[in-house]
Amino acid sequence: MTGNDAxxxxxxxxxxxxxxxxxxxxxxxxxxxxxxxxxWLYDFDGRRYLDAISSWWVNLxxxxxxxxxxxxxxxxxxxxxxxxxxxxxxPVIRLSERLSALTGQALGHCFYASDGACATEIALKxxxxxxxxxxxxxxCNFVSLRNGYHGETLGALAVTDVDLFKNAYAPLLRPxxxxxxxxxRLAERGESARQYALRCAGDLERWLExxxxxxxxxxxxxxxxxxxxxxxxDAAYLRRARELCDRFQVHLIADEIAVGCGxxxxxxxxxxxxMQPDFLCLSKGISGGYLPLSxxxxxQRVYEAxxxxxxxxxxxxxxxxxxxxxxxxxxxxTLDLFEADDVLVANRLRAQHLTQxxxxxxxxxxxADLRNCxxxxxxxxxxxxxxxxxxxxxxxxDCGLLLRPIGNTVYFMPxxxxxxxxxxxxxSGTLQALRAVTGTE
Numbered sequence: 149m150t151g152n153d154a155x156x157x158x159x160x161x162x163x164x165x166x167x168x169x170x171x172x173x174x175x176x177x178x179x180x181x182x183x184x185x186x187x188w189l190y191d192f193d194g195r196r197y198l199d200a201i202s203s204w205w206v207n208l209x210x211x212x213x214x215x216x217x218x219x220x221x222x223x224x225x226x227x228x229x230x231x232x233x234x235x236x237x238x239p240v241i242r243l244s245e246r247l248s249a250l251t252g253q254a255l256g257h258c259f260y261a262s263d264g265a266c267a268t269e270i271a272l273k274x275x276x277x278x279x280x281x282x283x284x285x286x287x288c289n290f291v292s293l294r295n296g297y298h299g300e301t302l303g304a305l306a307v308t309d310v311d312l313f314k315n316a317y318a319p320l321l322r323p324x325x326x327x328x329x330x331x332x333r334l335a336e337r338g339e340s341a342r343q344y345a346l347r348c349a350g351d352l353e354r355w356l357e358x359x360x361x362x363x364x365x366x367x368x369x370x371x372x373x374x375x376x377x378x379x380x381x382d383a384a385y386l387r388r389a390r391e392l393c394d395r396f397q398v399h400l401i402a403d404e405i406a407v408g409c410g411x412x413x414x415x416x417x418x419x420x421x422x423m424q425p426d427f428l429c430l431s432k433g434i435s436g437g438y439l440p441l442s443x444x445x446x447x448q449r450v451y452e453a454x455x456x457x458x459x460x461x462x463x464x465x466x467x468x469x470x471x472x473x474x475x476x477x478x479x480x481x482t483l484d485l486f487e488a489d490d491v492l493v494a495n496r497l498r499a500q501h502l503t504q505x506x507x508x509x510x511x512x513x514x515x516a517d518l519r520n521c522x523x524x525x526x527x528x529x530x531x532x533x534x535x536x537x538x539x540x541x542x543x544x545x546d547c548g549l550l551l552r553p554i555g556n557t558v559y560f561m562p563x564x565x566x567x568x569x570x571x572x573x574x575x576s577g578t579l580q581a582l583r584a585v586t587g588t589e
Contacts, residue, residue, distance in 0.1 A: 151192030154385050155180035165503045170364035187566050197550045202563045205406050207437030209485050210565040216436050217493025223474055231567035234518060239476035241269040246483055247445060250415060256434035260471040264405035264431035265299025267442035272303050272466055273429040275365040275399045281453045281461050285362045291355065294329045297375035298367060298403050307367050310376060327352045331379035333517050341382040349388035367401040370417035371521055374406040377557040380519050380524035386421035399426040409433035410492055413522030428449065436482035441475035491564055495523055501568060505575035514586045525560040543584045547577035552575035
């Protein structure tokens, strides 16, 4: 029995893995990982895999990053965690100040939780409660984009448009509306991405005209709808959505849980539209992939609506690990890396290089709509069978790559430390896996 086999059996006996039909592991073995270094993961038998999806989009600066490690070791000698009700600590203060500064102080107040779905819940509740405190309790509904994903807790799932999840838990969910997605793949022949985005914004306008009186907020993922197939759209939609939300007095929630922290080419995705949301949700990469952390940033106007002598007017939400000192320290170290290494500029060069290396993929007869936004790449596979995702995952592992397709969509979201040699391995290995699965050159 190999080292991998022993750990795989122990995991299957004791661990219920997320978003997984456990019976599939009768045929597909788990991959036990012993350690990580930079962009590489190593199993117990010494084989390595290039982590091309940043371990579910969280690991921005590689595994066991020495600078983040050092910051955490130092913080461990001070305080590991502290109740944030009635107390505070240096890392959460410094992180809040730095995040607010990155928004130009437009979003000056930070509320913390542990994961992306919780951030969505906070933003939804805070929007609803704002309108109630403002004497407009009828504004209690939400609208989102078709094919959007915002998490799997009940509130987040209500504004998520993934049938697999929503159908399973439909009796538990509050109704929510959605409007057409500006995904440019749905544009008509001859219609540009921008034209299609504005056409979809027209659908949003008509919906808000009819429903704004009872609508608290619009929630969307700026520029890229990740979990439903890496749908990309023009920033013109965001600009128009901001104008419409202002006109109809509806909050705009920017879910940047996956697309924030430099992933789309700017630190915040909404920057590319030259606008600001009322609520900004961050998680995943904010702590560099080290510790669970999420945060919702909002405006002074929203904050003031809760500031009162009455407890019931305060925001009624809490988590035991809110503002965890170690998680905030990891986030501060992550922000330090962005500044010290001029990461956004360096990523533009990485993106250009990997995009060039992907040209043979674009020319492959099975590939459709190869697309790129910052440090995200995706392509769709024509005539993919029902088992494509599973087959491609296994073929990629054989090529030394960790890739997890979404349906027939293959995507890359590599860590920002990926080098030229690793980019070449990613592009060539993906092509090799594609050829193996499709049987075409």
